[in-house]
Amino acid sequence: MRIIFFAGKGGVGKTSASAATGMAAARQGSKTLVLSLDTAHSLADIFDLDRGLLDQNKGQPIPVADNLWIQELDIGAELASDWGEIHQYITKVLNATGIEEILAEELAILPGMEEISLLLKINRYVQEKAFDTIILDSAPTGEAVRFISLPTALEWYMKKFFNLERKLMKVARPVVQKMTDVPLPDDRYFESIKTLFERLKGVDEVLTDPAVTTVRLVTNPEKIVLKETQRAFMYFTLYRMHIDAVIINRVLPDKVKDKYFASWQKSQKKYIALAERYFAPLPLFLVDLFPGEVLGAESLDALGRAIYKEKNPLAVLHSQRAYELKKEDGQYCLSMRLAFADKPDIAVSRNSTELIVRLGSFRRHILLPGHVAAAKKARAKFAGDTLTVYFS
Ligand SMILES: Nc1ncnc2c1ncn2[C@@H]1O[C@H](COP(=O)(O)OP(=O)(O)O)[C@@H](O)[C@H]1O
Numbered sequence: 001m002r003i004i005f006f007a008g009k010g011g012v013g014k015t016s017a018s019a020a021t022g023m024a025a026a027r028q029g030s031k032t033l034v035l036s037l038d039t040a041h042s043l044a045d046i047f048d049l050d051r052g053l054l055d056q057n058k059g060q061p062i063p064v065a066d067n068l069w070i071q072e073l074d075i076g077a078e079l080a081s082d083w084g085e086i087h088q089y090i091t092k093v094l095n096a097t098g099i100e101e102i103l104a105e106e107l108a109i110l111p112g113m114e115e116i117s118l119l120l121k122i123n124r125y126v127q128e129k130a131f132d133t134i135i136l137d138s139a140p141t142g143e144a145v146r147f148i149s150l151p152t153a154l155e156w157y158m159k160k161f162f163n164l165e166r167k168l169m170k171v172a173r174p175v176v177q178k179m180t181d182v183p184l185p186d187d188r189y190f191e192s193i194k195t196l197f198e199r200l201k202g203v204d205e206v207l208t209d210p211a212v213t214t215v216r217l218v219t220n221p222e223k224i225v226l227k228e229t230q231r232a233f234m235y236f237t238l239y240r241m242h243i244d245a246v247i248i249n250r251v252l253p254d255k256v257k258d259k260y261f262a263s264w265q266k267s268q269k270k271y272i273a274l275a276e277r278y279f280a281p282l283p284l285f286l287v288d289l290f291p292g293e294v295l296g297a298e299s300l301d302a303l304g305r306a307i308y309k310e311k312n313p314l315a316v317l318h319s320q321r322a323y324e325l326k327k328e329d330g331q332y333c334l335s336m337r338l339a340f341a342d343k344p345d346i347a348v349s350r351n352s353t354e355l356i357v358r359l360g361s362f363r364r365h366i367l368l369p370g371h372v373a374a375a376k377k378a379r380a381k382f383a384g385d386t387l388t389v390y391f392s
C-alpha cells in the first residue's frame, strides 16, 4: 500500500503531477486511484474525459486506463451519508434561532466536515485494500493543512471533552430543555459522533507512516509561491507527515533565448537556489514549462518522465525527516540530523521568522511556527550528528 499526497498553492501543477504520477504507477502494474480532494475538480479535464461520462458516474471511481482510476468526490453525497444525524441536529439548532430552513441546511455544513468525509473515504479504501496506490490530489495549501490536522484535533476532542459532554447532556437535558427553545442534542447525536470517530481510527497512523504515505510539494520558482511552499513544508513536518520530494514546476528551459523571457530566467534561477536552502536535503525535481497545456495521456506520460527521469515514482524518494520540533519541560526544541558535519563548521542564527543553519557554503532556512519564532532566547547544541536548538 502506498499513498502519495500532492500539495501546493493553487495553479502550480498539483493535479497535473498527480495524474502523471498515477499514469506512471499504473504502468508498473500497481492498481492505482487518483483521488481529487479539491472541490475545484479538474482531474477529469486533465485526462481529457467527457464530462457526461463523469456525471453519470457521479462521485465514484472511473477507469481511465489499465490499472488506473480517477475519482472526484461528490462532497454533497458524502456529507449526507456520513453526517446525516449530526447535520440534521445542527440544522435544527440554526432553524430554531430563526434562520430559514434551506439556509440553515447549508450553514450546518461546518468547516472540517468535508475534510473528515475525505479522511473517511481514504480510511475505507485503506482498510478494504481497494487499491495498491492512492494518489491524493489535494486542495490548495490552507485547506490541505486543515485536512491533515483534523485527526489530531478530533482525537483531542474525543479524549478531553466528548464523554464529559455526553454525560453532562444526559443529566442536564431534561431540565435545561424546559428553559430554551433551542433543541439540545440527544444521545443519538453523540452516538453518531462516536461512530464517525471510530470509522476514522487508524487514518492518522497511515498518513504519518513514512513507509506508506509521503508528501510531494509542488511549487514554481517564484517568490510568493515559494514562500507558501516553505510554510507547507513546516506544517506537514509539524504534523509528522513525511515529505519525500519537492517538484519545482514550470521552469523556463535554457533553450528559450527570447530576450523577453531573460529576466524571468534570471529570477527563476535565483528562486531555485533559494529553494535548495529551504528544502535541502530533500530531492528537488525541476520540471520545464511545456510548450502547451498538459492534457491527455500522452502529455501526462511526458510530464511523468520530466518529473521522475529514471527514478521510480512509487519509491519513498527520501527517507529522513527534515527536523523534529518538540516541547520538553516548557521549552521548544528543534532537532535535525546533520550527517558528516563538524561542530566548528556549524553556525546557527535567527531572523524574525526563520532559523538559519550554515554549514560551510551550505545554508538551510527553517521557517518556525509563530510562537516558537517569538521565543526570546535560543541555544544550540551539537552532539553525535544531531543539532538541537532550544527555544525559551
Ligand atoms: N510543466 C508544465 N508546463 C506547461 N503547463 C503546465 C505544466 N504543469 C502544469 N501546467 C498547466 O498549468 C495549469 C494548472 O495546472 P494544475 O495541475 O491544474 O494545477 P493545480 O492542480 O496545482 O491547481 C494547467 O492548465 C496545466 O495544464
Ligand SMILES: [Mg+2]
Residues within 6 Å of the ligand: 014, 015, 016, 038, 042, 137
Ligand atoms: Mg488542481
